[in-house]
Amino acid sequence: xxxxxxxxRSGVSTATIKYYLREGLLAPGRRISATTAEYDESxxxxxxxxxALIQAGRVPVATAKEIxxxxxxxxxxxxxxxxAALWALPQEPEPxxxxxxxxxxxxxxxxLLESLGWESARELSTLSPVxxxxxxxxxxxxxxxxxxxxxxxxxxxQLMHQAAVRDLDFLEKHPSExxxxxxxxxxxxxxxxxxxALHRLAQEEESARRYGIE
Amino acid sequence: xxxxxxxxRSGVSTATIKYYLREGLLAPGRRISATTAEYDESxxxxxxxxxALIQAGRVPVATAKEIxxxxxxxxxxxxxxxxAALWALPQEPEPxxxxxxxxxxxxxxxxLLESLGWESARELSTLSPVxxxxxxxxxxxxxxxxxxxxxxxxxxxQLMHQAAVRDLDFLEKHPSExxxxxxxxxxxxxxxxxxxALHRLAQEEESARRYGIE
Numbered sequence: 225x226x227x228x229x230x231x232x233r234s235g236v237s238t239a240t241i242k243y244y245l246r247e248g249l250l251a252p253g254r255r256i257s258a259t260t261a262e263y264d265e266s267x268x269x270x271x272x273x274x275x276a277l278i279q280a281g282r283v284p285v286a287t288a289k290e291i292x293x294x295x296x297x298x299x300x301x302x303x304x305x306x307x308a309a310l311w312a313l314p315q316e317p318e319p320x321x322x323x324x325x326x327x328x329x330x331x332x333x334x335x336l337l338e339s340l341g342w343e344s345a346r347e348l349s350t351l352s353p354v355x356x357x358x359x360x361x362x363x364x365x366x367x368x369x370x371x372x373x374x375x376x377x378x379x380x381x382q383l384m385h386q387a388a389v390r391d392l393d394f395l396e397k398h399p400s401e402x403x404x405x406x407x408x409x410x411x412x413x414x415x416x417x418x419x420x421a422l423h424r425l426a427q428e429e430e431s432a433r434r435y436g437i438e
Numbered sequence: 439x440x441x442x443x444x445x446x447r448s449g450v451s452t453a454t455i456k457y458y459l460r461e462g463l464l465a466p467g468r469r470i471s472a473t474t475a476e477y478d479e480s481x482x483x484x485x486x487x488x489x490a491l492i493q494a495g496r497v498p499v500a501t502a503k504e505i506x507x508x509x510x511x512x513x514x515x516x517x518x519x520x521x522a523a524l525w526a527l528p529q530e531p532e533p534x535x536x537x538x539x540x541x542x543x544x545x546x547x548x549x550l551l552e553s554l555g556w557e558s559a560r561e562l563s564t565l566s567p568v569x570x571x572x573x574x575x576x577x578x579x580x581x582x583x584x585x586x587x588x589x590x591x592x593x594x595x596q597l598m599h600q601a602a603v604r605d606l607d608f609l610e611k612h613p614s615e616x617x618x619x620x621x622x623x624x625x626x627x628x629x630x631x632x633x634x635a636l637h638r639l640a641q642e643e644e645s646a647r648r649y650g651i652e
Contacts (some may be wrong), residue, residue: 432558
């Protein structure tokens with residue numbers, strides 16, 4: 225398809241598409257003459273992801289470029305390729321290791337992962353910022369004087385693991401590695417807010433079932 | 439306990455506690471002389487929640503005051519009291535009803551809730567901003583060209599319902615209505631980031647189990 229059709233089908237203006245091409249967020253089309261290029265479904269898909277990153281995820285252009293670089297990096301194994309793309313997304317602030325709450329949190333997270341048998345997550349912990357995000361979130365809880373109860377937490381982790389199994393089953397339906405990673409990034413930005421809203425809505429539903437509405 | 443002890447046990451400076459007292463975020467202590475007042479465990483608990491709201495939740499003082507007003511409102515039934523406190527937390531931006539993506543999203547959310555049998559959530563939808571947050575999050579997905587698949591979504595909603603059952607079981611362990619609502623607010627601010635990090639970590643674990651690490 226031509227640029228005009230790509231614009232129409234994606235809902236992104238031709239000026240913006242040209243800007244994405246210039247910034248390297250979108251691969252150039254196949255040149256068919258000095259002034260025209262031909263685009264395909266992969267451009268449309270990539271454009272959708274760029275919009276998700278920039279518009280919904282409020283990711284800066286440089287970060288979007290970094291993420292897409294990982295999406296396209298065929299030298300990586302699937303776990304690291306998925307990871308690298310997701311790890312470049314904005315994360316929780318780094319935990320301050322001098323803070324005693326961070327030290328307790330790190331200990332608690334280690335114990336939790338051990339009790340769950342999440343060996344790979346522990347192994348990835350030096351590489352992945354997700355582990356640090358969890359430590360950071362738990363440290364905030366502890367710092368503000370709330371108790372951390374590992375036994376209470378394990379069943380939640382197991383529910384999240386059931387969600388992750390579904391996530392990956394869904395990814396596997398996508399034919400190419402590139403599409404799998406693209407989908408994982410889009411899901412992190414677009415689906416996590418859906419999940420959070422579903423959780424809060426489920427709390428309302430459950431509260432109303434137990435205590436009525438009035 | 440005296441103000442100095444309240445400060446020490448909460449880790450909040452006396453100047454900040456005095457500011458919270460002046461702003462009505464904390465109930466006055468029991469006067470025991472012209473210059474001293476006595477504080478109890480309920481003050482300590484409330485102070486912890488105020489810090490969670492303001493420091494971790496980045497909630498403005500006026501909003502914190504509104505939330506605490508609902509926490510203390512004994513005239514409300516439990517569902518609405520829990521709801522009102524949580525509904526005052528910052529939410530997703532309101533959906534724009536003129537946007538066709540919002541209309542499709544509303545339709546999809548209705549169908550999902552119907553298929554799940556979440557009658558109360560539907561009934562509460564005019565009152566609760568959570569329903570609108572879900573519509574908003576789904577609309578963003580649709581607007582950016584991603585498909586919404588109700589059949590794919592239902593199992594995630596059921597996982598979130600299992601989490602909600604645990605959430606409410608945990609609340610019920612707290613003796614007073616006030617503590618229940620306080621805990622629900624603290625959990626929304628402090629526990630949701632933990633759950634999100636657990637979800638991402640579970641994805642890494644599952645990916646490494648299926649595809650190895652390298």
